[in-house]
Amino acid sequence: MRKRRGIVLIVTLWVLMILVVLALTFAATMHVEARAAANELYRTRALYAARAGVERTILAIGQDQTGYASPLSEWAALDSEADEFPFSNDERYEVTVTDECGKIDLNAADEELLAKLPGMTDALIASILDWRDADDDPRPDGAEVDYYSRLKPPRECANRSFLTLPELLLVRGFTKEAFYGPKVAGQTRFETTAPERATEEETLPLEELLTVYGGADDLDAQGQERLNINVADTTALAEWTDGILTEGDVQAIVDYRGSMGAFDSIGELLRVEGITREKMQQAADLLTTRSRASESSGAGSTTGEQPPPGMPTVPGPPDDAGQPTLPGLGGDTGRQAPGGETPGPPGFPPPTPDPEGPTPPQPSTSNVADIDLAALPEAGDFRPNILNLNTAPPETLATLEGMTEQVLNAIADYREAQSFTTRGDLLALKEMDEALFAQLVEAVTVRSSTLRITAIGSVDEGRIRVRVTAVVDLKQSEPRIVYLQAG
Known part of the structure; x- marks a missing residue:
């Protein structure tokens, strides 16, 4: 009997031990699942905090009336802790904005322009051109379908324009180190640490030099023709220069044009008697040498392959239309003829467009009957590879025809303290001579047609972070998200 009671005790202890182990295992599993559910909730909150940062930035862009896009703009870096619309819980967002108009358009750049970028070799350039051309014939040092079909796994050669910039990583010869820079090349797409920008001594990665959304409309700083x-x-x-040029000045311009032929650049107006640097600085943004029928041309390139006006279409969420466009960014309004009235305050959208598609704005000529419409560029006259003086890094500004190191340094010094408000402000640089101004002035702008918004949302005292990247097209009457990525 005593032996039997001992066996029962041992069995009971084993059963209790098993039950304890099962209970502890169940509790641990429940804890892990509860923590996973909490983390998923935190990630969702962080995601929507980041999306709130994107939408808040679009609102701030629409409220900006400065007429130019610059890192000194209030919307260029937003933080929810300093925002007038704070969150009620511990959600937070941090936003940085990058101007795509400060980069080289990968789809519009020709061989000569690509060769001016740091790190570009003949083989890399040939591979880019083969990737985006329509045929299967490889260039010397290039790569077409024969090369890509032998890879493991094999892939197609696109033979079309790049749709997104990371697509460049599919092209032969391009590495993550060259594209992202060595500091972030090893990160996975799920890491949310913001990439560090290169220092002055380092070369910027291709991600910060190239874009598929580059270019700008041929409009002045206020978005007018x-x-x-x-x-x-x-x-x-x-009438158009509204007192900047005198009657004698404009007569001298017409006389000069009659004797010397058409102007190749508005900078050549400085050759006309009576046109001073001060007058040119004020008038440069109001004038052009381009007509309605002229072809788009890029900075440092006039013969490269040109994509259709605008940008590759990358579908975005249908509810992501944003706020009214910034006059210095989007291009929704046409210049009223002198004496005409602007319909509504600047920066607010025009009446709702026809759902069949927007009608390009036409300039009014009600008060100046002899303004020839051929003298106005067609609304939305898009020009790839026009660089924003305020946002373009030295590496892309250096690709402009005639650019010198001395002028590059002068531009950098100028924009440390203030923004270029029009392209005519180039003449405020003492290093800028008249010949170089004529070369540069029509290759630059102070506007942006596309911005890249990077928002990092965080919760739980910053432990959970989610990054959202949105590319916002500003060429229409309202900003429109054309690319959105989370994670």
Whole structure:
């Protein structure tokens, strides 16, 4: 009997031990699942905090009336802790904005322009051109379908324009180190640490030099159309420049044009008697040498392969239309003829467009009957590879024809303290001579047509962080998200 009771005790202890182990295992499993559920909730909150940062930035862009895009703009770096719309819980967002108009358009750059970028070799350039051309014939040092089909796993050669910039990593010869930079090349797409920018001594990675959303419309800093000096008469020139140029100045311009032929650049106006640097600085942003029928041309390139006006279409969420466009960014309004009235305060959208598609704005000529419409560029006259003076890094500014190191340094010094408000402000640089101004002025802008918004949302005292990247098209009456990535 005593032996039997001992066996029962041992069995009971084993059963209790098993039950304790099962209970502890169940508790641990429940704890892990509860923590996973909490983390998922935190990630969702962080995601929507980041999305709130994107939308808040779009709102701030729409409220900006400065007429130019610059790192000194209030919307260029937003933080929910300093925002007038704080969160009620511990959610937080941090936003940085990058101007795509400060980069080289990968789809529009020709061989000569690509060769000016740091790190580009003949083989890399040939591979880019083969990837985006329509045929299967490889260039010397290039790569077409024969090369890509032998890879493991094999892939197609696109033979079309790049749709996104990371697509460049599919092209032969391009590495993560060259694309992202050595500091972030090893990170996975799930890591949310913001990439560090290169220091002055380091070369910027290709991610910060190239884009598929580059270029700008041929509009002035306020998003209004420019007057073509090659066809406008004296009345139009005088009215359009609104007191900047005198009657004698505009007559001298017309006389010079009649004897010397058409102007190749508005900078050549400095050759005309009576046109001083001060007058040119004020008038440069109002004038152009381009007509309605002129072809788009890029900075440092006039013969490269040109994509259709605009940008590759990357579908975005249908509810992501944002706020009214910033005059210095989007291009929704046309210049009223001198004496005309602007419909509504600047920066607010025009009446709702026809759902079939927007109608390009037409300039009013009600008060200046002899302004020839051919003297105005067609609304939305898109020009790839026009660089924003305020946001372009030295590496892309250096690709502009005629650019010198001395002027590059002068531009960098100028924008440390203030922004270029029009392209005419180039003449504020003492290093800028008249010949170089004529080369540069029509290759630059102070506007942006596309911004990249990077928002990092965080919760739980920053332990959970989620990054959202949105590319926002500003060329329409309202900002429109054309690319969105979370994670």
